[in-house]
Every structure is written in structure tokens, then in C-alpha cells.
Amino acid sequence: MSRKFMKGNDAIVVGALQAGCRAYYGYPITPASEIAHAAALHFPALGGTFIQAESEVSAINMVYGTAGMGIRTMTASSSPGFSLKQEGLSYIAGSELPCVVVNVMRGGPGLGNIAPEQGDYFQITKGGGHGNYRLIALAPNCAQEMCDLTVLAFDLADKYRNPVCIAADGFTGQMMEPVTVPAARPVPFDHTSWCVRGDAATHRNLISSIYLESADLERHNLKLDEKYRRIARDEVRCEEYQVEDADLIVVAFGIVSRIVYSTVDQARARGWKVGLLRPITLWPFPSARIAELSRRDVRFLSAELNTGQMVEDVRLAVEGRAPVHFYGRCGGMVPGAEELLAEYGKILEGGRS
Amino acid sequence: MAVNLQTLSKNEDLLTGGHRACAGCTGSNILRQIMLTAGRDTVVGGATGCMEVVTTIFPYTAWKTPFIHSAFENCAATISGAETAYRALKKSGELPVPRERINFIAFGGDGGTYDIGLQSLSGAMERGHNMLYVCYDNEAYMNTGIQRSGATPFGAHTSTAPAGKVKQGKDRHRKDLTKIMVAHNIPYVAQTTPFHWKDLQMKVRKALDVDGPAFLNILMPCTVGWGFDPALGIELSKMATECNFWPLFEVENGEYKLTYKPKADRTPIEEWLKQQVRFKHLFKPGNEHLIVEIQRWVDDEQRKLLKLCGEA
Numbered sequence: 001m002s003r004k005f006m007k008g009n010d011a012i013v014v015g016a017l018q019a020g021c022r023a024y025y026g027y028p029i030t031p032a033s034e035i036a037h038a039a040a041l042h043f044p045a046l047g048g049t050f051i052q053a054e055s056e057v058s059a060i061n062m063v064y065g066t067a068g069m070g071i072r073t074m075t076a077s078s079s080p081g082f083s084l085k086q087e088g089l090s091y092i093a094g095s096e097l098p099c100v101v102v103n104v105m106r107g108g109p110g111l112g113n114i115a116p117e118q119g120d121y122f123q124i125t126k127g128g129g130h131g132n133y134r135l136i137a138l139a140p141n142c143a144q145e146m147c148d149l150t151v152l153a154f155d156l157a158d159k160y161r162n163p164v165c166i167a168a169d170g171f172t173g174q175m176m177e178p179v180t181v182p183a184a185r186p187v188p189f190d191h192t193s194w195c196v197r198g199d200a201a202t203h204r205n206l207i208s209s210i211y212l213e214s215a216d217l218e219r220h221n222l223k224l225d226e227k228y229r230r231i232a233r234d235e236v237r238c239e240e241y242q243v244e245d246a247d248l249i250v251v252a253f254g255i256v257s258r259i260v261y262s263t264v265d266q267a268r269a270r271g272w273k274v275g276l277l278r279p280i281t282l283w284p285f286p287s288a289r290i291a292e293l294s295r296r297d298v299r300f301l302s303a304e305l306n307t308g309q310m311v312e313d314v315r316l317a318v319e320g321r322a323p324v325h326f327y328g329r330c331g332g333m334v335p336g337a338e339e340l341l342a343e344y345g346k347i348l349e350g351g352r353s
Numbered sequence: 354m355a356v357n358l359q360t361l362s363k364n365e366d367l368l369t370g371g372h373r374a375c376a377g378c379t380g381s382n383i384l385r386q387i388m389l390t391a392g393r394d395t396v397v398g399g400a401t402g403c404m405e406v407v408t409t410i411f412p413y414t415a416w417k418t419p420f421i422h423s424a425f426e427n428c429a430a431t432i433s434g435a436e437t438a439y440r441a442l443k444k445s446g447e448l449p450v451p452r453e454r455i456n457f458i459a460f461g462g463d464g465g466t467y468d469i470g471l472q473s474l475s476g477a478m479e480r481g482h483n484m485l486y487v488c489y490d491n492e493a494y495m496n497t498g499i500q501r502s503g504a505t506p507f508g509a510h511t512s513t514a515p516a517g518k519v520k521q522g523k524d525r526h527r528k529d530l531t532k533i534m535v536a537h538n539i540p541y542v543a544q545t546t547p548f549h550w551k552d553l554q555m556k557v558r559k560a561l562d563v564d565g566p567a568f569l570n571i572l573m574p575c576t577v578g579w580g581f582d583p584a585l586g587i588e589l590s591k592m593a594t595e596c597n598f599w600p601l602f603e604v605e606n607g608e609y610k611l612t613y614k615p616k617a618d619r620t621p622i623e624e625w626l627k628q629q630v631r632f633k634h635l636f637k638p639g640n641e642h643l644i645v646e647i648q649r650w651v652d653d654e655q656r657k658l659l660k661l662c663g664e665a
Contacts, residue, residue, distance in 0.1 A: 026513075027469070028464070028494045028497035028498065028500040028513070029497060030496075030497050030498070033497050033498045033500065033512070034498075036500065036512075036513055037498065037500075037512045037513060040512065040513040040514065040515060041515060041517070044519055044520070045517075045518075045519060050513070052500060052501055052513045052514070054467075054468035054469060054471070054503060055426060055468060055469040056469070080424065080425070084426075110424075111401070111422065111424070
């Protein structure tokens, strides 16, 4: 295992290659373009494929085509490009195909800017495209996780035959950190039972999301729903720091969780019992754990780079048992430690809810 | 219709200085030249791209005309909507400031035109809106870090078609967007460069005067993406025409016409290639055949064009 200093965006490509992905389709957009640059350099050199599509719509549909062959495949973009991919993602989810889609979130809505934001939380965790479907969403908060969660994303995609989104932000994509490169390994899945490869073993398989009979489509939706329930039960991941005795539990993901982490000890030095709960899976959301923690005298604060999106899931988990506060910055503005500490002080000492 | 320096020099400069284009950018020069002829009664739309970004960093704008930006893939659609609204308001007598004629010009780079915006451009041309679409073609996605596009020439190094041990830059020739636009049977299609200012002005005048859609494809040497001395941009646009890489022609109601006849002994393509870092690897020993291939392609394309222009 080697250790290298690299950008988060490059770490995604390293993770993808070590996970055995050899088919990348992309389209240029800041701040995600480095992923395509690195893929263009390394995928063909390792016997894989890199294709720059003529649009985001084409890139996601190339993924659809390759995923149908049961081959590990991915695309990456940033918020406006991720919006364009939604129809394709709905088809991929409806057809139950595995793939990985990276969204290095930038400021929105509309053109917004190219600075980091977490404004696509709703779009990523609530479906995004049309119909009843879910993306599994993994939120890395460092370059190492950009790599490791990409490896995990491919395994989850294959395990559940479902698209997985890496919900990164401009910061985690652009910042450079040391990354321990995981060992490459063979893909531990055999998709012969459902994929289509034009050979004798798969010639009876059919990949489709069309069910013209209402009863059939309902059955298909219920089958998907059953799968999503299994994922919600088995695949929740979160990280906790000092939550057990906390009077204030801050819920944060991505770059914000790094900042919150740095404030926990400072807050405790000031006599405020603060803890951090970091969802690693944005969907499935760690609702059960938050519900458990809410059954005592505690307050929650959802800190996000948006105007309040994940806070709705925190409230749904808390079900009114505890006060849930929100603090957000957006447009590329990122809260500093002092700013957050001031907010903790207001909540814990000001009694504001 | 006469275009001369005397009249042009009196026209108002509608793209102000102080925008954030790179030193030696030929794109801002192209926009200024177009606007000198188009004049104030013009609505400008810009697809996402370097010229949109550098001229409209909010809250500033370099445009003295109305300017609309929507997204990367739909500038032609947005201008279609604006032009339709103008016609509707004019018809119902509800224009707030009555104008006999307003020019509608959509600008897009080659990424926003050859690639992601082709669908909306094709639709706008087919529907017959009274608009001009200008592609400023710098032959790659310069705004996002020099990725290859459908306009990138064979052999060029880009960040997503890199030259290295396995590949020698892009391995496909560019698509002929100008001819794709001709196939829409619109009244006016032409291509030109910023060096040929008189040719450019004539073409803008004609494009704005026709009744219906018009399309201009303008080569835009890019100092950053092509890799050349910022002083040489205009010279490189001249040389692109001299070596037949970017011939000047127009197609009026389906009739092709050369607007600049290159010399019989055209400049060899390597003279143009060797000025640019993106083609540097083509001059390594063992890559001679790639330059031969580019020359073959240029000669073939020129032969086809001359035939279409009745010059063969």
C-alpha cells in the first residue's frame, strides 16, 4: 500500500481503478473536471475506456449502456451537470443497474458559482429524477474517503443493483491530502443472472424499466421499495464524536463535519458539552441513531452549506422529542470555528430554539 | 452594406474594456467586431463559456446591450424565446419601446455549440427564428480546463485527449459544423476569422439582414488552450486560412461562395501547427505520419469545398 499526496478529485479515480472500474464517461464542468482529466490519463493506460461525451445526458446514458453489461462504470459531474443527468439516473434506478455517479457540489441554484456548497442534498437523497427511486448517497469528508467511499460505492452498487452517488463538495474535491492507496482487487460479483452481454449465458436476460400494465408497474415499484427498505436497514453509516454525554449534538457531513469536529474540544473547554454526528450515508440517513439520541435532554444543530435541507431529515428522526436548530452558509461561504462556537453558545446559553 | 474603416471607426464600441479575458484573447476582439456592425438595438445571449464568464462576472458586465445567459446547452433556445416574445409584442403593439428591428444574437463556444448545445441550435434554425447564432470556435473547452470538443482538430493535445505514450492527442478529425448548419437550409451560413475584419463585418451585416436564421462560425485562436505567444493570436487566425485549415466562405440560400481565394501554393499545415504547444508532440520523431494525415484531411476538405463553390 502506498501513500500519496493528491486532490480529492484524483482520489476518486484512484478508488475507482482499485475497485476494478474500467469504464468512465464524462463531460467537463468545474469543479469536477479533474476527475475526467485523471480518468482520461489512467483508464486507457490500464486497458479501460475513457469517453468524453458531448453532453451530461449522453455521459449518463453511456453509463446506462455499460452498466447493462454488468461492467463497473462511472461518471462524475458537478451540480448543474448532475441536474442534467437526472432522467438517466431514474432509468438506471428503474432498471436496477449498478453504477457510481459523483457529484462534486457547487453553488446554486441556476448558474450559481463554482464554489463549494451542499445545496444538492434534496436532489441526491430524495430521488432527483422522476418516479419512486433512491440513490445510495455516500458523503466523504477527506481525500482518503473520496478514495475509500468510491471503492465502497462500487460494492454497494453491485450488491443492490442500484446507482450510488458520491455526494462530495467543491472543497473535498479540490483540497489535497495524503491518501493511502488501497490494494486493487477483483470485482467480487457475478452479474450473469441479469446482465446482457450478447452471449449464450445472458441471452434470456431483459433489462427494462417499462411496465405498461398498472399492476405490473406497482409490483415493480413495491419490489424496489422492498430493496430500499433493506438498504435503509443494513447500510446506514455514520461517525460519532463525543455524542454520549452531549447537550448539543451537531449533525454535519462533508467539509462542514471537519470544521465541526475541530470545534468540539474547543466547545468543551468552554464548558459546553458538544458532540458531532456525521452521516456518512446521506441516504440511508442515520435516523434510528438520531432518534435514539433524542430520547434524553439534548438539542440538535444541523450545520450545512445550504439554506436548510438535511435539517428536515434530522427533524423527521427527532419527531419533536428535542429542539432541532439549523445553521447554514451558502454560495461558497463556509463557517469558521468561531462562527460555529458562537452559534453553540447562543443555543446552549441563550436558550433560543 | 458597405463596410469600411471610416464608418466602423465611428460606430459605438458595445463591449467595453475592463472585462476579464486573457491577455491576447482573440474572442473579445471577435465580439467587439460583431457588435460594431450589429449596433445598440441588439439582444445578446451567451451560452456558458469563456466569453460569457469573462464579460459578465456579476455584478459587472462588459455589455452595453441587454444580455441573457441561461445554461450551457440552451442559448439558442433562450434567444428563440426572446425573439418570439419580441415578434409577439410587436404584432400586438405592446413593445414598451417601439423598434422597427431588433437583432437577436446568440454566442456560444465550440463546446456549447458543436456538442451540448447542438440540439437547441438545430431546433432554433429549423423553426426559422430571426436570429444570428455565432460560434466562437477555439477548438476545445477552454473555460473548464481545455477538454477536447467536437471541434478539436486531429492530433491536438487536450486534458481529456492527452498526448502521451499510448495516444498522440485527439484521434478524430473535427466535425464540420458549418456544413451541418448549411444542411438546415437557412438563408445564411458563413465562416470567418478575426484577422479578416472586412470579411467578418460583411458576413455579420449579411447575417443580420436576412429574414430568418443565420449562423457564423468564427475561428478563435486561444493563447491558453493552443499555447502560443499572446501577441500571435490574430496572426494565427490569418495563417489558419492561408494553410486552408479554416477557409473563408459563405452559403447564401444554399449557394456556396469562397470569400477568400487562397494562394495556389498554400502554406503547409506544419507552419501553422508548429506555432502551437498543443501540437508539439507531432514534431517528435516517429510522429511524421500524423502531420501527413492532417495535411491529407485539410487537402481533402479543401477539394470538396472548392467543388461546392464551383471553383474546382
